[in-house]
Amino acid sequence: MSAAAITEADRHGAETALTEIKLWFDLHRLQERYISTIDSDRLEEWPDFFSEDGVYEIVPKENADQGLPVGIFHCFGRAMMRDRITALRNANLYEAHIYRHMTSGLEFKQVDASTVEMQSNYVVIQTLTDGESRVYQAGRYFDRVVRTPQGWRYQSKRAIYDTSRVQTLLVTPI
Amino acid sequence: MAGLPELSANGSKAERTMYFPRPDGSRIGYRIYSSPEIYQLEQERIFRGPTWSFVALEAEISQPHDFKSSFVGDTPVVVTRNDDNSLSAWVNRCAHRGAMVCRSARGNARSHVCAYHQWSYDTRGNLRGIPFKHGVKGMPGMPPDFDQKNHGLQPLRLDSYRGLIFASFSDQAPPLYDYIGPQMRPGIDRIFHKPISYLGCTRQYIKANWKLYNENVRDPYHASLLHAFFSTFNIYRAGMRFRIVMSDDGMHDWLAAFHADHEDGNAAYRDKVASFKEGLRLEHTALLDNVNEYDEFINTHIQPIFPQLVVTQIQNSLAVRQLLPKGPGNFELIFYFFGYADDTPEMRAHRMMQANLVGPAGLISMEDGLATELVQRATADGSDAAAIADMGRGVSDEQQIPSGISEGHIRAFWRGYQELMRL
Numbered sequence: 001m002s003a004a005a006i007t008e009a010d011r012h013g014a015e016t017a018l019t020e021i022k023l024w025f026d027l028h029r030l031q032e033r034y035i036s037t038i039d040s041d042r043l044e045e046w047p048d049f050f051s052e053d054g055v056y057e058i059v060p061k062e063n064a065d066q067g068l069p070v071g072i073f074h075c076f077g078r079a080m081m082r083d084r085i086t087a088l089r090n091a092n093l094y095e096a097h098i099y100r101h102m103t104s105g106l107e108f109k110q111v112d113a114s115t116v117e118m119q120s121n122y123v124v125i126q127t128l129t130d131g132e133s134r135v136y137q138a139g140r141y142f143d144r145v146v147r148t149p150q151g152w153r154y155q156s157k158r159a160i161y162d163t164s165r166v167q168t169l170l171v172t173p174i
Numbered sequence: 175m176a177g178l179p180e181l182s183a184n185g186s187k188a189e190r191t192m193y194f195p196r197p198d199g200s201r202i203g204y205r206i207y208s209s210p211e212i213y214q215l216e217q218e219r220i221f222r223g224p225t226w227s228f229v230a231l232e233a234e235i236s237q238p239h240d241f242k243s244s245f246v247g248d249t250p251v252v253v254t255r256n257d258d259n260s261l262s263a264w265v266n267r268c269a270h271r272g273a274m275v276c277r278s279a280r281g282n283a284r285s286h287v288c289a290y291h292q293w294s295y296d297t298r299g300n301l302r303g304i305p306f307k308h309g310v311k312g313m314p315g316m317p318p319d320f321d322q323k324n325h326g327l328q329p330l331r332l333d334s335y336r337g338l339i340f341a342s343f344s345d346q347a348p349p350l351y352d353y354i355g356p357q358m359r360p361g362i363d364r365i366f367h368k369p370i371s372y373l374g375c376t377r378q379y380i381k382a383n384w385k386l387y388n389e390n391v392r393d394p395y396h397a398s399l400l401h402a403f404f405s406t407f408n409i410y411r412a413g414m415r416f417r418i419v420m421s422d423d424g425m426h427d428w429l430a431a432f433h434a435d436h437e438d439g440n441a442a443y444r445d446k447v448a449s450f451k452e453g454l455r456l457e458h459t460a461l462l463d464n465v466n467e468y469d470e471f472i473n474t475h476i477q478p479i480f481p482q483l484v485v486t487q488i489q490n491s492l493a494v495r496q497l498l499p500k501g502p503g504n505f506e507l508i509f510y511f512f513g514y515a516d517d518t519p520e521m522r523a524h525r526m527m528q529a530n531l532v533g534p535a536g537l538i539s540m541e542d543g544l545a546t547e548l549v550q551r552a553t554a555d556g557s558d559a560a561a562i563a564d565m566g567r568g569v570s571d572e573q574q575i576p577s578g579i580s581e582g583h584i585r586a587f588w589r590g591y592q593e594l595m596r597l
Binding site: 058059060062063066068069070071072073074075076077079080082083084086087090091092093094095164165166167168169170171 | 279372373374375376377378379380381400402403405406407454456457458461506511523526527529530533534535536537540541543544547
């Protein structure tokens with residue numbers, strides 16, 4: 001193919017690729033900021049990653065596979081997310097801990113111009129006050145992301161976890 | 175463990191004194207929570223003894239040939255629904271060489287086949303097939319005196335009450351109806367007054383002895399102190415009215431905390447309890463709405479049926495908890511959530527929202543696991559020290575129960591435990 005022969009189709013293909021790369025970059029950046037906010041204990045900012053009526057759930061794979069709804073953490077709207085953090089800061093009793101999220105296998109599918117469905121694996125390493133770091137939870141995020149004037153936000157985020165027994169308790173969102 | 179005396183069949187006086195310095199259950203020697211000998215004896219005298227262990231909700235295995243794997247104490251068992259809708263339970267251990275037969279947590283199967291040598295069983299545990307039973311190519315197989323009928327999977331007694339399935343290894347256990355007994359049946363009748371719909375389970379693994387959790391659910395004293403969510407967000411008040419009844423042997427218990435519209439308790443509470451945080455309010459207050467569905471307006475219903483079950487209603491969140499010991503220092507706690515079959519979509523959504531209150535991340539219950547771990551961590555050193563359960567000792571239930579500030583039913587539990595364990 002000679003340099004002179006760049007066609008309209010080529011140009012269109014390049015633009016599509018660029019749009020997709022930009023989208024991938026935006027979604028990846030959203031996820032990186034999300035986990036960084038949790039892992040840095042800036043939990044008061046956590047609800048801001050969601051749309052106002054956003055849904056956040058942590059559900060064992062055992063239930064999800066059977067089509068059963070119950071999980072360990074269900075927030076319907078940002079007010080419930082803020083309540084969770086208020087309870088974590090003021091009411092609940094738990095051991096001091098640090099999370100480190102690792103994610104991989106990001107896949108996404110554009111639903112329309114402002115909606116994307118996205119999935120990725122996660123592993124959360126938890127370190128308690130004894131200084132031991134342990135795999136606390138492994139699972140997969142199932143996200144629906146919407147474009148808002150403030151940028152991409154989660155309309156729903158479901159953490160479906162494989163690690164069916166929760167060690168001691170869970171208080172910090174995944 | 176070196177240095178510990180062998181436990182005799184009926185428990186010597188020295189053993190009794192080591193574990194229970196006082197016979198009234200008000201002192202609990204810490205070794206009872208960590209001793210491997212005690213754990214082994216519990217398997218024999220409690221889990222294989224004259225008790226009924228909760229193993230499943232009928233709603234979990236609603237179709238013919240549905241099955242579920244579970245445990246009675248340490249023993250793996252499978253509960254099945256047969257083709258005629260009857261229920262069976264058997265030890266999940268091949269009659270041939272002892273391999274685990276069923277390797278799925280749940281499912282639907284007409285037969286269960288051992289992976290090792292393909293011995294197969296029907297849903298009742300009857301042995302149906304032995305490969306090469308009659309040998310091959312004229313060579314001999316099983317001997318003529320081997321009678322297949324006598325080599326099924328080990329059955330357990332099974333019975334259900336109001337959709338709760340229990341299994342027992344013991345011929346000495348009374349019928350389930352009587353085991354639950356007249357004091358406890360009204361509580362179960364209350365929660366299971368109409369058909370339920372199973373919504374899923376969540377599991378929590380706690381590094382503590384299983385009896386610490388049995389104490390925890392018989393201990394109203396800790397509720398307003400450990401669980402600050404109540405006081406922080408105004409769910410619960412000292413001064414709230416309680417009713418707690420127990421079975422004659424002290425092993426089963428039913429706590430009911432009645433709904434109170436007023437906030438009279440606040441003032442007295444604020445002065446006495448450090449965890450009270452004035453001014454904090456939930457944004458999403460519907461989390462705590464209780465829509466009354468019963469004759470009595472009860473906000474909290476906690477009902478342990480010894481040894482493996484706790485029936486609970488927290489606001490409109492309904493669940494049964496299954497307590498599975500995993501060695502002296504660990505237990506698994508499984509929460510089975512359900513609603514009623516005739517729930518409206520709104521009511522179902524409300525229950526899903528209130529699923530946040532209990533379970534491994536339960537806003538008002540997550541601390542229980544931690545509290546039991548804190549006891550285990552500090553007491554597993556084999557020391558002679560003992561726990562104190564004196565609150566309300568020496569006064570009648572009528573005087574102490576309405577306030578909830580009582581350890582009377584912990585003492586009753588330990589008296590019943592001593593009798594079962596012959597300690």
